[in-house]
Amino acid sequence: MNIELxxxxxxxxxxxxxxxxxxxxxxxxxxxxxxFLVQHIPACISPNMLTTVGLCGSFITAMSFVxxxxxxxxxxxxxxxxxxxxxxxxxxxxxxxxxRNTPRKWYGFTLDFSVDWLTIIMITFGFIVYAPxxxxxxGFAFAVMYAWAMITALLRYKLTNKYKIDSGLFGxxxxxxxxxxxxxxxxxxxxxxxxxxxxVCVFLLFxxxxxxxxxxxxADEKDKFERLNKPx
Numbered sequence: 001m002n003i004e005l006x007x008x009x010x011x012x013x014x015x016x017x018x019x020x021x022x023x024x025x026x027x028x029x030x031x032x033x034x035x036f037l038v039q040h041i042p043a044c045i046s047p048n049m050l051t052t053v054g055l056c057g058s059f060i061t062a063m064s065f066v067x068x069x070x071x072x073x074x075x076x077x078x079x080x081x082x083x084x085x086x087x088x089x090x091x092x093x094x095x096x097x098x099x100r101n102t103p104r105k106w107y108g109f110t111l112d113f114s115v116d117w118l119t120i121i122m123i124t125f126g127f128i129v130y131a132p133x134x135x136x137x138x139g140f141a142f143a144v145m146y147a148w149a150m151i152t153a154l155l156r157y158k159l160t161n162k163y164k165i166d167s168g169l170f171g172x173x174x175x176x177x178x179x180x181x182x183x184x185x186x187x188x189x190x191x192x193x194x195x196x197x198x199x200v201c202v203f204l205l206f207x208x209x210x211x212x213x214x215x216x217x218x219a220d221e222k223d224k225f226e227r228l229n230k231p232x
Contacts, residue, residue, distance in 0.1 A: 024171030034091055038099040047093040051115055054089025057082045058119035065126030079183045083176040120146050138197045145204035152211050159218055167207045
């Protein structure tokens, strides 16, 4: 599917994408959507406000688990709304700053990582409330796997000086979509989340191990390069 973009849209796209190398499955359409949205966000809305919006989305997703536990299972569908709001805030905060030529690279980097970690904590908390018995450990496993992915991103940045948040075709947006599908299945088939959540954790484990081995190889090659080029 070909999408024709006008000059204004291309200009916005070049501004928001210049500092990141994205490889995720939805990259093309996600970037085009973001480029469109940043042009229409009112001037009174700041990147920090959007970060807060994203965090509120994560809170809604976490609360969907709690409400599904104590009120009605169908309230898990609120999690989809939460993920959509989280995507909106998390994807647009830094991109808006770049579009307006007011980026704060290290401030934004620090804030984004901290908020992302708070997001994982909240969603994990919600799942632990919802899951029965020892299956609550799946929530802990998810938090560990996602934290490992965040650490890998930091190490990759240190090693290559390139900030990359995707693992091949899989990135934060794809994670939101997959978890949203898991929630839909749980509403349709109760307790299916206990199996799908396990599959997600195994999938994340595979990705983490693969990325770790690639990063370890890069680190070894960098050590060899530095030894060969070390001044006498």
